[in-house]
Amino acid sequence: MARVRYGPRTEAEIGAARTASARLPDIWSTGVVAVWETDPDALAAVLPPPLKPADRPLARVNISKVDLPGYPLGAGSFAVAARHDDIDGWYPLVMPMTHERALTGGREVFGEPKKLGEVTVERDGLLVRASLARHGIAFVEVRGAVSGELPPPEPARKTDFYFKFLPAVAGSGFDADPVLVHCVRNEKVRRLERVTGDVVLRESMYDPVADLPVLRLVDITIGEKTSDQRGKVVERVSAEALLPYIHQRYDDPLHVHDGPPEGSA
Template identity: 85%
Template structure:
């Protein structure tokens, strides 16, 4: 019988796939990062327990293009500063990606709130524009001009917080107890420039980041960087406490808004 490719793989095939993935070279991205101070009450409102606000109400958007083998990926993240058990980091609310391949590992393994979307990073001389869009709405746009080089930072470890869960098969709730994940990223930067510009947040019912307004712009940069990441489950969390926040992960958990556009045949 010819080999059935959906059949079970052998131990040798599984080991070979793992070995190949461990030899991947550094993958560099070009990205725009904007950080600002926002409404502290809004930051507190979007953090599911046991996450807590930090001493400074920061929001951050990261908009990047990544040259993956065989294709270019657009990747974005909109996050707020958060803390857990003495560790400070970022809690992403939405992470638009331009390819399904980028969603799978992040959502299924780490619990990242990734969604298919449009990601734009454009540079024409000194002029830079970067944007995140979904459902036809560019809900975040960063605009400006490069105003100078910045010193390269030392390699650094950063922490993102995710909640890993699966909605219940037979009704409201979860299949198993949700867990809080600390995702540790080691970041190296080989180019960094300052941008003088602004951040525009547009109203979207699906991505309501406009509720985290720009009160004071901290910085906008464009740079080239590479990161790796490892995750660890740090604790189980209360399903009852997390349930009010699952709409952050899904546009519409009950699918009431997922029908075809009006007027379609």
């Protein structure tokens, strides 16, 4: 009988796939990163327990083109500074990806809040423009001009916080207790440039990042970097406490009832 590809793989095939994934070469990306101080009350409101705000109310957007051989990828992340116990890190609210393959791996393994979207990184001479878009709305846009070289930083260890869970089959709650994941990346940068420009946050009912306004821009950079990634479950969390936040993960038709804050433009 001919090979049935949806049939079971042999132990040798499973082992070969595991070995290949453990030997990935450095994959370099070109990305724009913008960091700003935002409203501390708004930042605190988006953090599910047990996460707490970091000392400084920072928001960050990272918009990258990843050089995967034969499979270029656009990858983005909108995150806020957070702390768990004595560890400082970032809590991503939305991570647009241009391909399903990148979306499912991170979301199902680590609990990353990945969604399909459009990711743009453009450079024309000194001019730079990067954006994240979904549902026809470019809800984040970073634009500016390169204003100088920066020394590449030393390799750094960075932590992201994710919640991994499965909504219940019955339609209410979870099938099992959700867990908090620490995802640790060892990041290397080979080129970095300063960008003078601004960050535009546009209203979107599906991606309401405009609720975390740019109060003071810290910096914008464009650079080339690579990183590895290791995750670990650090604790089980209260399902009751996490449940009010799971709309962050999914596009829900009821978002149409979530109007922008009073007084917003």
